Amino acid sequence: MVTRLGRFVGAVLTVALAACSPHPAGTAADPEIGRGIGDPYFPTDGNVGYDVEHYDLQLSYQPGDDDLDGTATIRLAATQRLTGFSFDFGLDASSVTVDGRPATFSKKDAKLVVTPPEPLAERQRATVAVRYHGTPSEVRVNGEKIWKTNRDGAVSVSEPHYATAWFPCNDHPLDKATYDVAVTVPDGTQALSNGLFLGSSPADGGRTRWSWRGTHPQASYLAFLAIGHYEIDNGTTPEGRPIIIAYDRRLSSEVRAAAQASVSRTHEVVTWASSLFGPYPFEAEGAVVAADEEEDAEEFQTRPVYLGGEFATGPDMNVVVHENAHQWFGDTVSPHGWRDIWLNEGFATYAEWMWSEHTGQATARDLAAKAYRAHSADDDYWLLAPGDPGADRLLDRPVYTRGAMTLQALRDAVGDDAFFTILRTWVSEHRYANGTTEQFVELAERVSGKSLKALFQAWLFTKERPAVSS
Numbered sequence: 087m088v089t090r091l092g093r094f095v096g097a098v099l100t101v102a103l104a105a106c107s108p109h110p111a112g113t114a115a116d117p118e119i120g121r122g123i124g125d126p127y128f129p130t131d132g133n134v135g136y137d138v139e140h141y142d143l144q145l146s147y148q149p150g151d152d153d154l155d156g157t158a159t160i161r162l163a164a165t166q167r168l169t170g171f172s173f174d175f176g177l178d179a180s181s182v183t184v185d186g187r188p189a190t191f192s193k194k195d196a197k198l199v200v201t202p203p204e205p206l207a208e209r210q211r212a213t214v215a216v217r218y219h220g221t222p223s224e225v226r227v228n229g230e231k232i233w234k235t236n237r238d239g240a241v242s243v244s245e246p247h248y249a250t251a252w253f254p255c256n257d258h259p260l261d262k263a264t265y266d267v268a269v270t271v272p273d274g275t276q277a278l279s280n281g282l283f284l285g286s287s288p289a290d291g292g293r294t295r296w297s298w299r300g301t302h303p304q305a306s307y308l309a310f311l312a313i314g315h316y317e318i319d320n321g322t323t324p325e326g327r328p329i330i331i332a333y334d335r336r337l338s339s340e341v342r343a344a345a346q347a348s349v350s351r352t353h354e355v356v357t358w359a360s361s362l363f364g365p366y367p368f369e370a371e372g373a374v375v376a377a378d379e380e381e382d383a384e385e386f387q388t389r390p391v392y393l394g395g396e397f398a399t400g401p402d403m404n405v406v407v408h409e410n411a412h413q414w415f416g417d418t419v420s421p422h423g424w425r426d427i428w429l430n431e432g433f434a435t436y437a438e439w440m441w442s443e444h445t446g447q448a449t450a451r452d453l454a455a456k457a458y459r460a461h462s463a464d465d466d467y468w469l470l471a472p473g474d475p476g477a478d479r480l481l482d483r484p485v486y487t488r489g490a491m492t493l494q495a496l497r498d499a500v501g502d503d504a505f506f507t508i509l510r511t512w513v514s515e516h517r518y519a520n521g522t523t524e525q526f527v528e529l530a531e532r533v534s535g536k537s538l539k540a541l542f543q544a545w546l547f548t549k550e551r552p553a554v555s556s
């Protein structure tokens with residue numbers, strides 16, 4: 087994600103406070119049910135007791151009315167004996183079955199609590215089907231609307247925990263799964279999502295079903311929907327991967343041209359990033375440019391979504407580099423907990439600096455020095471420790487730029503060979519999974535043979551400006 091200052095501040099703070107509620111969703115019989123997955127920043131996020139393997143989302147959407155009808159078929163494996171379990175969900179379910187048999191269910195705060203007809207044994211697989219209907223734009227997470235509607239359709243917003251506006255899920259990056267997403271919309275409307283495009287086919291009532299498949303493990307915050315009137319460029323990379331780039335037809339010709347000048351270079355960026363970080367980890371590439379005046383973008387897996395405001399003043403390669411760098415840092419290697427967010431944003435920002443160097447502009451080192459000089463020692467900027475920013479400042483600027491300065495400090499300390507070996511090894515050791523800051527520090531020491539704890543302590547965890555030697 088490209089941060090916009092303060093965008094999530096209010097919402098995130100309220101989530102943290104809500105977690106102190108004395109009324110968890112658990113039942114008297116089993117207080118574990120409805121308990122969060124254990125993220126200290128968002129204690130109610132996610133769920134315990136199972137691992138989702140696959141989401142099959144069959145959706146029908148009516149633009150204008152913002153009317154969503156869905157069946158989520160969730161294949162999961164119990165990780166402990168379960169008399170019940172929960173999903174994070176903002177809409178209301180109308181029926182739930184477990185392995186085809188009706189289950190009882192209730193809604194408690196933002197949890198859908200399910201009691202299967204028979205308890206699940208540890209390691210038992212089950213298929214849970216949730217039918218639901220609702221208006222995603224009415225879903226609020228702590229007062230914030232988390233689903234963007236427009237005249238022609240809608241665009242989902244998901245980070246850090248907003249996927250619940252459109253499907254029931256285990257909404258934490260620790261539980262990754264594969265996805266099938268099919269969306270039926272009126273003829274002439276397009277529905278875009280992650281991964282491979284399986285095709286569009288006629289449906290009843292003058293409607294068309296658009297089908298997508300994500301074949302690699304994906305965190306729920308990286309799933310997306312974009313529905314509207316899109317012009318879609320379908321291509322194939324020299325490596326044989328589909329590359330799908332979609333432009334909202336409502337974009338002005340100027341913004342459309344600036345967006346195209348930027349996102350049409352996606353494969354060039356991916357090829358360059360592959361040379362630095364290792365092979366591209368996913369089955370498809372692409373971009374969606376939605377007509378929205380807001381300046382924002384989100385690194386959805388295989389296909390970032392850019393809001394038109396990103397290109398209102400002309401082409402912007404930084405955002406394309408940033409969101410595609412997230413395919414390695416954030417998407418294939420996801421944060422273990424939200425405290426580890428600098429592993430996403432610091433790295434994606436550093437990739438922007440490396441792109442500058444690659445294209446013959448300022449070097450990453452110069453840009454790091456410039457960012458350092460931009461904040462005097464008494465600037466509040468340095469009070470934010472990117473290694474533990476707090477839930478209420480998760481996506482604040484220092485997480486990005488001080489996080490990137492941390493990587494430059496590491497590069498200066500270990501040299502280029504070790505630095506790029508660290509980055510590539512990080513991706514290969516944690517791909518399709520998660521990583522913690524502590525694991526990154528351990529890897530950097532292992533690869534370089536140097537003691538680096540003091541460096542990371544100063545750059546990531548100390549609430550003051552680190553000293554630099556030059």
Ligand SMILES: [Zn+2]
Pocket residue numbers: 087088089385408412430431434
């Ligand atoms: Zn980002």
